Amino acid sequence: MNRWRVVIGGMSMNLALGSLYAWSVFVLPLEKEFGWTRAQTSWVFTIAIVTFALTFILAGRIQDKLGPRPCALAGALLVSLGFFLASMTTSLLFLYVVFGLIVGAGNGFGYATPIPVASKWFPDKRGLVVGLMVGGYGASSAIIGPMATRWIDSMGWRPTFQLLGATFFVLGMLGTWLMVNPPQGYRPAGWTPKATGSGASPDYSPLEMLRTRRFYEMWVAYCLGTTAGLMTISQLVPFARSAGMTAAAATFAITVGAAGNAGGRILSGWLSDTLGRLTTLRIMILGSAIAMPALFLFREQTLLLYILVVAVYWCYGTQLSVFASTTADMYGTRNLGTNYGLLFTAWGAAGIIGPMIGAWVYDAFGGYRYAFYAASFLAVVAFGSLTLAASSRFSEQVATAQSAHAGKV
Numbered sequence: 001m002n003r004w005r006v007v008i009g010g011m012s013m014n015l016a017l018g019s020l021y022a023w024s025v026f027v028l029p030l031e032k033e034f035g036w037t038r039a040q041t042s043w044v045f046t047i048a049i050v051t052f053a054l055t056f057i058l059a060g061r062i063q064d065k066l067g068p069r070p071c072a073l074a075g076a077l078l079v080s081l082g083f084f085l086a087s088m089t090t091s092l093l094f095l096y097v098v099f100g101l102i103v104g105a106g107n108g109f110g111y112a113t114p115i116p117v118a119s120k121w122f123p124d125k126r127g128l129v130v131g132l133m134v135g136g137y138g139a140s141s142a143i144i145g146p147m148a149t150r151w152i153d154s155m156g157w158r159p160t161f162q163l164l165g166a167t168f169f170v171l172g173m174l175g176t177w178l179m180v181n182p183p184q185g186y187r188p189a190g191w192t193p194k195a196t197g198s199g200a201s202p203d204y205s206p207l208e209m210l211r212t213r214r215f216y217e218m219w220v221a222y223c224l225g226t227t228a229g230l231m232t233i234s235q236l237v238p239f240a241r242s243a244g245m246t247a248a249a250a251t252f253a254i255t256v257g258a259a260g261n262a263g264g265r266i267l268s269g270w271l272s273d274t275l276g277r278l279t280t281l282r283i284m285i286l287g288s289a290i291a292m293p294a295l296f297l298f299r300e301q302t303l304l305l306y307i308l309v310v311a312v313y314w315c316y317g318t319q320l321s322v323f324a325s326t327t328a329d330m331y332g333t334r335n336l337g338t339n340y341g342l343l344f345t346a347w348g349a350a351g352i353i354g355p356m357i358g359a360w361v362y363d364a365f366g367g368y369r370y371a372f373y374a375a376s377f378l379a380v381v382a383f384g385s386l387t388l389a390a391s392s393r394f395s396e397q398v399a400t401a402q403s404a405h406a407g408k409v
Contacts, residue, residue, distance in 0.1 A: 003121040003188075009178025010114030010133035013072060016079060016168035016175070017110045018140025020048055020103065021261070022254065024237040025148045029157045030089075038238065040092055042359035045234045046352055047100025048107070053348020055108025060116070060337030068113040068179040075110020076172020078102055083165030087158040110172065111137070113179050116336040119328040120181055124188050126328060127277070131269020131321040138261030138317045145254035149247075203332030209339050214330070217389035222323050222346035223353070225285045225382035228292050228375035229316025230347075230354030233257070236309070239358075239368055243299040253309055260310035264317030269325065277326040278390045281319060282383055288315035289379035296372040320347070353378075 023045050031041055059071045082103035089095045114133040122129040144164065151160040209215055232239070236257060240250035264284070272280040288311075295308040327340045354375070361371035 003182070005178050006114075006117050006121055006180065007129060007132055009072075009175045010118060011136035011175075012171050012178070013075070013110050013114060013175025014134060014136035015140045015143070016076065016171035017107050018137040019079070019083070019144050019164060019168060020045075020052070020107055021138070021141035021233055021258070022144040022148055023048070023099075024234060025145055025152065025251065025254065026157055026161075027238060028241070029152055030095075033157075034092075036092060037363060038235075039359040039363050042234055042355045043092075044095055044100050046355045047096050048104035049230065049351025049355075050348045051101050051104030052107040052111070053345050053351065055105045056112050056344045056348075057338065057341035059109040059112035060339075060341030063112050063116055063337035064335055067181055068117050069176055071109045072113045072172070072176040072179045075106045075108070075113065076169060076176055078106030078109060080106075080165045080169035080172065082106055083161050083168060087161035087165075089158075110175075112337055112341060113175075115324045115328075115340060116333065117179055117181060119325070119333045119336055120186065122188070123333075125273065127273040127322065127325045128266070128270040130325050130328075131266040134321050134324065135262040135265040135269075135317075138265050138313070138320070139258050142255045142258030142262070145251060145258065149251045203334035204330075204339065205335055206338050206342060209331050209335075210342070214389045215343065217385050218323070218326070219343060219346045221281070221285070221382040221386035221389060222319065222343060223349045223382075224378040224385070225281075225288065225319050226316060226347050226350040227354040227357070227378050228288045229261075229312060229319075230350050231358040231371060231375050232292075232295070232309070232312050232354075233316075234355035235358040235362070235368065235371075238362075239299070240305070242367065243305065245302065245305075249302065253306065256306045257309045257313040260313030261317035263310075264314035265321035268314070268318035269321040272322045272325060277322050277329060278386060281322050281326070282386050282390070284315040284318040284322075285379055285383045285386060288312060289376045289383065291315065292372045292376040292379065296369055 027038075027041050030036060031038070059074070063071045082098050082101075085098035085102065086095060089098070115130055118129045118133050119126055148160050148164060151163060204212075236253055237250045240253045241247070245253070268280055268284060291308055291311040295305065295312055298304040298308060323343065324340055327343055328336050331339045357374055358368060358371045361374075362368055
C-alpha cells in the first residue's frame, strides 16, 4: 500500500488527541461557575498528563504485540467518551476522573500508535514523518481552541464538550482505519541502511535499554526540557489575561502557540534528519531557556508575546518529535512502543512539575514571574543532561566499533 496513508491516519488521530492542549480554554468558565482555584483546575491537566504517560507504556506494549489498531481504537473511544462525560461535570472529583483519567488514558493509547508505525514505514525520513504525525497533535489546539471558545460563548461549556467529543470520535475512527504496520522486513524502494544512523541500531529490549546510562540522561533532559512548555500550555489563557489581553486576544495565543508547536515538531523533525537528533534537541532546549524569562518580561507587548509564545511552543514541540525519533535511532523499532513509552514517562513527570509550578506561584505571589524563571533554570539543567547523553552515545558507539574490530581480528 501507499505508505503515506499511515501519515494521514496518524495526523487525523493526533488532531483528535491534541484537544488536551486546548484545556486552558475551559479553565476560566469552570472557575467562574464553580468557584474553583487555579491550583484546583490545574490538577485536571496534571492528572491527564500523568495518566497519558503511564498508559502509554501499556499501550506501547500492546502495540508491539498486537499491532496499532487495537490501541488506536481504544484511544479514539476513550477520548470521545471522556469529553462527552465532562459535559456532565458537577464536582472536581468527577472532572478529575472523566477528563484527567479517561481523556488522559485515551491519549496514552492513541498516541502510542502513530510513532512506531511511522518509524517502521519511513526509516529513510524518520525525523520528518514522525514530526508530521505528532505535528497534528500540536496543531490541534490551533483549530480546537478558537472553535471551543466560540462555542462556549454562544452555547456554554457543556454543549462544547459534547460537540468536541463527537468530532474526536470521527477523527479517531479515520486514524484507526489507516493505521497498519508494514510487512516484516520492509524497506523503502532504493533505500539501504547506512553503517551508522537510523535503521542500523540493534533492537534493544526494554531491559537492555534500561541498562544504558544514556537512557537516564535522556529521561532527565526530556523531563526538565518539556517542563517549560507544559507550564505555559496549562496556564496560557489565564497568563495572557493577567497581562491585560482581552478574551479573544488571549485565546488567539493558543492558535499562535499551536503554530509554533506544530512547526517545531515538523520542521525540527526534518532538520534532525540532517543536523542530527541530539544537536537539534540541544539547540531547542537552550532556546527555551532564553525564551521563557523573555516571555514574562515582554508579556504586555502583544506582538512580542505572540512571537515568544511561538518560540516556547516551537522548542517544546521539537522535543515531542525528536526524542521519539532519537529513541528509534538508538534502540531500534521492534520494541519502540514500549521503549519510547518508558522514556515518555519523563514527559508525564513534566506534566506534574510544569502546571504545579505555574499554579503554585500564581496562588502564592499573584503572578507568574518566578514560574518562568524556574522553568528557564530547569531547561539549562536539561541542556547539560542532554550533552552528557551525547557523550554517552559516542562512547558506546566507540566501544561497539572496537568490539566488532576485535572480533574480526
